[in-house]
Amino acid sequence: MGHAHPVPLPARLVRTPRLTLVPPGRENLPDLIRLKSDPRVFELMLHGIRSPERTREELEDDIDFWAVRGYGTWCVFLTETGxxxxxxxxxxxxxxxGTAxxxxxxxxxxxxxxxREAARAGLEFGHxxxxARIIAVAWEENHASRQVLRDIGMAECDAFDNRGRRMLVYESRMET
Known part of the structure; x- marks a missing residue:
């Protein structure tokens, strides 16, 4: 598993037909706090709902991760409206x-x-x-996320239990 070389900043920005994906910066903290503290969004995520302090720490980690790996998590914006x-x-x-x-x-x-559009862009960028191998994990009952993963070509490959919930692992392997 080789690690990617850092990618020049402009190449880190990804555009899809409707979306703009931007590596997070400190200016995104208010949006990230709103998102990560919302139980409708983060209750079922790994480690659950985040406090503002935890979100700030994760943002710093995300910025560092990009600097070291040349990939990471983007903030997703609707291009037309921002x-x-x-x-x-x-x-x-x-x-x-692994990398998920x-x-x-x-x-x-x-x-x-x-x-689906954002996930496909992230998967393609990673490859x-x-x-070579990217995974994704979804709660068995989260049919919407599982459908997104299938639609972008990921295949179920494993499962495990987490906090009493059955979690399914999907994978995508880079074609050689």
Whole structure:
């Protein structure tokens, strides 16, 4: 598993047909605090709802992760309006399972395909950055997230229990 070389800053910005994905900066902290403290978004995420202090620490970690790895989590914006929709991108799972795709968008975004568009962009960026295998983890009952993962070509490969919930692991392998 080789680590990607840091990517020049402009190349870290990703545009899809409707979205702009930007590596997070300190200016994004208010949006991230709102998102990560909202139980509708983060209750089922790894480590659950975040305090403002924890969100600030995670933002610093995300900025550092980008600097070291050349990939990470983006803030997702609707290009047309500049509206903050949530986050998507890549993180190293603390349980040692590998580099994982993650996405968390406002519930109001459901049904528009934004999560799928952002997740696909993150997955493609990760493979272009040299990650041969990218995983994603979703709660078995989270049918919307599982559908997004299937739609972007990820395949179920494993499962585990976390806090009494069955978690499914999906993977994408870079074609060689």
């Amino acid at each position: 509206e903050f929709l949530g986050i998507a991108g890549l993180m190293e799972r603390p349980d040692g399972r 795709l993650r996405f968390a968008l406002w519930p109001e975004c459901r049904g528009h395909g934004y999560a 272009r950055a040299g990650l």
